[in-house]
Amino acid sequence: MKTIYIVDDNLTNLGAAKEALGGLYRTFAMQSAEKMFSMLKKIRPDLILLDINMPDMDGFEAIKMLKSEPIYSDIPIIFITSISDPQIEVKGFDLGAVDFILKPFAIPTLRRRIQLQISTDVLIKEAKGELRHIQNAMLGVIADLVENRDSTTGAHIERTQIYLGILLDRLKETGVYATEVSKWDIELMLPSAQLHDIGKISIPDAILNKPGKLSDEEFAVMKTHALKGEAIIDEIMEYTNDDGFLEYAKFFAGFHHEKWDGGGYPYGLSGNDIPLQGRIMAIADVYDALTSTRPYKEALPHEKAVEIIVSESGTHFDPVLVKEFLAAADEFEKVSRKSKR
Numbered sequence: 001m002k003t004i005y006i007v008d009d010n011l012t013n014l015g016a017a018k019e020a021l022g023g024l025y026r027t028f029a030m031q032s033a034e035k036m037f038s039m040l041k042k043i044r045p046d047l048i049l050l051d052i053n054m055p056d057m058d059g060f061e062a063i064k065m066l067k068s069e070p071i072y073s074d075i076p077i078i079f080i081t082s083i084s085d086p087q088i089e090v091k092g093f094d095l096g097a098v099d100f101i102l103k104p105f106a107i108p109t110l111r112r113r114i115q116l117q118i119s120t121d122v123l124i125k126e127a128k129g130e131l132r133h134i135q136n137a138m139l140g141v142i143a144d145l146v147e148n149r150d151s152t153t154g155a156h157i158e159r160t161q162i163y164l165g166i167l168l169d170r171l172k173e174t175g176v177y178a179t180e181v182s183k184w185d186i187e188l189m190l191p192s193a194q195l196h197d198i199g200k201i202s203i204p205d206a207i208l209n210k211p212g213k214l215s216d217e218e219f220a221v222m223k224t225h226a227l228k229g230e231a232i233i234d235e236i237m238e239y240t241n242d243d244g245f246l247e248y249a250k251f252f253a254g255f256h257h258e259k260w261d262g263g264g265y266p267y268g269l270s271g272n273d274i275p276l277q278g279r280i281m282a283i284a285d286v287y288d289a290l291t292s293t294r295p296y297k298e299a300l301p302h303e304k305a306v307e308i309i310v311s312e313s314g315t316h317f318d319p320v321l322v323k324e325f326l327a328a329a330d331e332f333e334k335v336s337r338k339s340k341r
């Protein structure tokens with residue numbers, strides 16, 4: 001059964017809507033937008049019926065907030081109002097509402113219009129899912145092309161994405177950095193990590209696959225892959241309508257080589273000035289580099305990699321994240337073992 005929120009400060013209206021929809025939908029009635037936002041943290045609705053005129057936060061403010069949060073922005077919203085004013089309707093549609101229903105409403109009309117919006121939404125989500133699937137498959141191929149030219153990194157891109165997922169799950173569970181993490185659409189974010197080293201496409205083979213330590217000049221060239229990656233993603237953004245995916249990818253590409261003490265590249269940011277996404281990726285990326293064979297080095301055992309990451313807590317890595325990494329280290333080991341079998 002689909003879930004519908006009814007948000008209206010008027011108790012009579014709330015009751016009428018609830019009665020009209022009860023039995024067909026699971027309904028939750030709320031008397032203010034504030035109550036709606038606290039409820040959203042617990043149960044996600046498939047549609048919101050939103051009153052416009054409410055004390056404190058009105059319907060327009062509420063829809064603006066909903067649309068600005070990636071995790072809520074795709075919930076269809078129908079405004080329900082007693083004022084028939086074309087200008088208000090235009091404003092509502094501009095802000096992202098899918099429909100307007102005038103009070104008092106005829107019950108069959110309310111039901112039909114809700115049903116129409118919900119079935120449209122299901123179709124849109126299916127189509128989006130299919131597109132996302134194709135997009136991820138294509139990205140996998142592109143990332144693999146970059147990766148396999150650099151024949152030594154093996155399944156680096158795939159594993160890094162898994163490590164990232166482990167860390168993000170851990171943060172969600174523990175509530176560490178919750179303000180930032182709760183705003184992220186993790187399902188969208190994870191596959192975007194495949195693009196973090198896309199800038200390596202511009203690094204010459206002789207440097208990328210050099211079987212030995214890079215000279216200072218060569219390392220300087222290697223370092224350009226972070227900014228190049230950002231620029232490539234920027235370019236793609238110019239001719240696509242990004243739903244947040246490329247924005248996530250850009251943060252991974254641009255900030256995964258920054259260091260907590262400011263000694264990283266390309267920006268030399270330090271501490272919390274480094275976007276959290278980059279700080280998380282740094283751990284996932286380095287753990288994989290340490291436990292993998294490279295042209296210039298053997299793979300280190302898991303324990304040694306953990307030791308190195310811990311020893312660089314507060315210099316290379318965010319100390320708060322290193323703690324979470326340690327707590328989830330067993331899971332890292334499982335993935336690293338499995339991929340080397």
Ligand SMILES: [Fe+2]
Nearest residue numbers: 196197256257
């Ligand atoms: Fe990199």
